[in-house]
Amino acid sequence: MRNPQLNRNGELTHLLTLDGLPRDIVNHILDTAETFVPLADRDIKKVPLLRGKSVFNLFFENSTRTRTTFEIAAKRLSADVYNLNINASSASKGESLLDTISNLSAMQADVFVVRHSASGAPHLIAQHVAPHVHVVNAGDGWHAHPTQGLLDMYTIRHYKRDFTNLTVAIVGDVLHSRVARSDINALTTLGVPEVRVIGPMTLLPGGLEHMGVKVFHDMREGLRDVDVVIMLRLQNERMRGALLPSAQEYFKNYGLTQEKLALAKPDAIVMHPGPMNRGVEIDSAVADGKQAVILNQVTFGIAVRMAVMSIVAGAGPA
Amino acid sequence: MTPLPDAEALYAELRRAVQAAIAQLPEGSVHLVGIHSGGAWLADRLHADLKLPGRPGALNISFYRDDFDRIGLHHQVLPSDIPFDVNGKHLILVDDVLYTGRTIRGAMNELFDYGRPASIQLAVLVDRGGRELPVAAALCAARIDVPANTSINLTRDGDRFAISLETSADA
Numbered sequence: 001m002r003n004p005q006l007n008r009n010g011e012l013t014h015l016l017t018l019d020g021l022p023r024d025i026v027n028h029i030l031d032t033a034e035t036f037v038p039l040a041d042r043d044i045k046k047v048p049l050l051r052g053k054s055v056f057n058l059f060f061e062n063s064t065r066t067r068t069t070f071e072i073a074a075k076r077l078s079a080d081v082y083n084l085n086i087n088a089s090s091a092s093k094g095e096s097l098l099d100t101i102s103n104l105s106a107m108q109a110d111v112f113v114v115r116h117s118a119s120g121a122p123h124l125i126a127q128h129v130a131p132h133v134h135v136v137n138a139g140d141g142w143h144a145h146p147t148q149g150l151l152d153m154y155t156i157r158h159y160k161r162d163f164t165n166l167t168v169a170i171v172g173d174v175l176h177s178r179v180a181r182s183d184i185n186a187l188t189t190l191g192v193p194e195v196r197v198i199g200p201m202t203l204l205p206g207g208l209e210h211m212g213v214k215v216f217h218d219m220r221e222g223l224r225d226v227d228v229v230i231m232l233r234l235q236n237e238r239m240r241g242a243l244l245p246s247a248q249e250y251f252k253n254y255g256l257t258q259e260k261l262a263l264a265k266p267d268a269i270v271m272h273p274g275p276m277n278r279g280v281e282i283d284s285a286v287a288d289g290k291q292a293v294i295l296n297q298v299t300f301g302i303a304v305r306m307a308v309m310s311i312v313a314g315a316g317p318a
Numbered sequence: 319m320t321p322l323p324d325a326e327a328l329y330a331e332l333r334r335a336v337q338a339a340i341a342q343l344p345e346g347s348v349h350l351v352g353i354h355s356g357g358a359w360l361a362d363r364l365h366a367d368l369k370l371p372g373r374p375g376a377l378n379i380s381f382y383r384d385d386f387d388r389i390g391l392h393h394q395v396l397p398s399d400i401p402f403d404v405n406g407k408h409l410i411l412v413d414d415v416l417y418t419g420r421t422i423r424g425a426m427n428e429l430f431d432y433g434r435p436a437s438i439q440l441a442v443l444v445d446r447g448g449r450e451l452p453v454a455a456a457l458c459a460a461r462i463d464v465p466a467n468t469s470i471n472l473t474r475d476g477d478r479f480a481i482s483l484e485t486s487a488d489a
Contacts, residue, residue, distance in 0.1 A: 011390065028393060035378060035397035042400075044431035047381035049391070310381075314390030 004126060011315040014126045014135040015308050017144040018185040026189055030154050032307035033300070039076065040299070049310050050079035053110040057083045058100075059138070060116040065274055066138050066148075069298070070113045073305035079111070101125050109133060111313055119143035131317035136308055142176055147308055148273050149182030151301040153190060155293055156228055158300065159269050163190040169222055169264075170213075171198040172232030172254060172281050175205045179273045180232055184211050198222035199254060202243040219254050223263045231256055231272045234281045247280045257283045261291065269293045323460055325472065325479040328443050329360070331459040336364055336410060336441050339457055343408045347436070351375035353425050354396060356414030356472040360443060363477060364412065375400040375409075382424035398428065405433040410457070414472040416442040419453030444470055444481070 003020060007013040012025050039045050055074040059067050067083065074081045086100065095103075097116075104112070111134045114122045119141030126135040139145040160166055168187055174180040174197055187195050188211070195213045197204060208215050216222030223229065234250060244250050256270065270282075270292045278284045286292060340348050351374065352361025358376040365374040377398045380391065411425055422440060429435060441457035446464055464470060468485045 031393065032391065035380070038397050038399070042431055043433050046431070048427070049381050049386055310391050314386055316390070 013315040033303040036303040050077040055111040134312040145178040151304040167194040168228040169196040328459040335457040361412040379424040419451035
């Protein structure tokens with residue numbers, strides 16, 4: 001079966017997941033993003049690539065940062081951008097997802113950027129849109145957050161150049177993290193020889209070994225000699241269930257402190273997809289420290305999203 | 319087919335023309351800007367041979383092409399790099415082959431996103447005719463007529479240039 005993200009010529013026409021996305025396409029996106037980065041230093045930060053095209057940001061789940069960076073990216077490509085907070089409108093009136101999409105398609109959309117709490121919603125939309133419409137997944141349920149995964153890869157490549165000699169640790173609530181899944185897929189595709197996952201038993205999904213990662217429950221052991229530390233946000237709502245005793249207890253075992261970070265390589269970088277819970281998964285001294293590249297991730301995220309939107313919008317029909 | 323002129327001889331001619339043009343402009347106000355890839359090679363060598371200060375600019379006009387809807391975004395060479403303030407400067411835009419004029423239009427659109435230059439002149443190694451836009455090269459080493467299905471390619475070996483013809487079957 002053909003990869004639903006690619007058209008007949010093998011071009012990327014939707015971005016739904018990094019799982020199974022060929023390495024040359026991942027590299028094409030990262031290379032294109034690199035050419036967008038210097039635009040930020042120009043008088044006029046826009047290029048006319050998507051002039052006359054309409055990008056609809058469809059956020060069925062709240063997000064400020066991701067929606068804003070997609071909006072900035074689309075505007076820097078000269079697209080017309082429409083932000084729809086669907087939480088607050090049609091869905092609550094009982095309209096089905098596909099009816100919402102049909103209505104928006106009738107408004108001449110070219111690109112849908114979709115965030116949804118249900119895993120697989122962007123796939124479903126991609127299967128039903130007209131052939132000239134492109135879908136970009138901005139995070140679906142626990143499934144995938146491919147542009148975050150790509151901007152994480154961009155950040156790692158920027159600081160470390162070569163993926164094939166790296167050890168990367170992903171720390172925290174992997175069970176509920178679509179970022180972790182996208183990162184693991186991309187790191188594997190790009191040939192990272194050792195991906196470690198660190199977290200308490202209750203926050204790691206089963207079957208991780210089949211994704212080709214090494215599992216650690218002891219953070220100190222897992223951080224030893226790593227090149228990259230990717231911290232995950234501890235979603236506060238998890239605290240209410242029986243998954244964790246308390247934020248203090250979590251910080252003691254899995255919070256990133258200077259003392260724990262010292263076990264990684266001296267030039268290790270610290271990443272976080274945001275928003276951060278200081279004092280829960282990361283200590284302020286680390287978050288604001290020399291090794292943190294968290295704000296650079298945000299800046300690179302704009303260039304990466306410009307690359308994704310311009311590549312899919314330029315691809316022929318599915 | 320008419321035999322192709324020697325690329326090194328054409329380059330020497332272009333260098334003379336560019337040098338003469340620079341002599342007409344206020345000192346220190348002129349910058350070269352090459353279009354990737356061939357134009358950037360030419361600009362680099364002109365810059366070195368004419369002992370101009372600083373670095374030349376380079377443009378990758380992929381984001382300004384007018385055929386994005388038909389061909390999409392292709393693999394990138396290098397990002398644009400304009401290492402000087404273009405406002406009020408006299409720019410000499412350098413490319414290897416001038417054909418339809420669409421690349422030059424894209425390049426001028428991009429330059430204006432960096433600021434407002436005082437003037438832009440166009441310098442090319444070869445003008446092959448076939449213009450689709452009102453674009454002309456003030457500085458040009460040769461005019462060569464080739465059939466529409468043939469492209470003129472500049473190649474570089476070390477610091478020496480060569481040009482060759484390539485005929486595509488499907489054009």
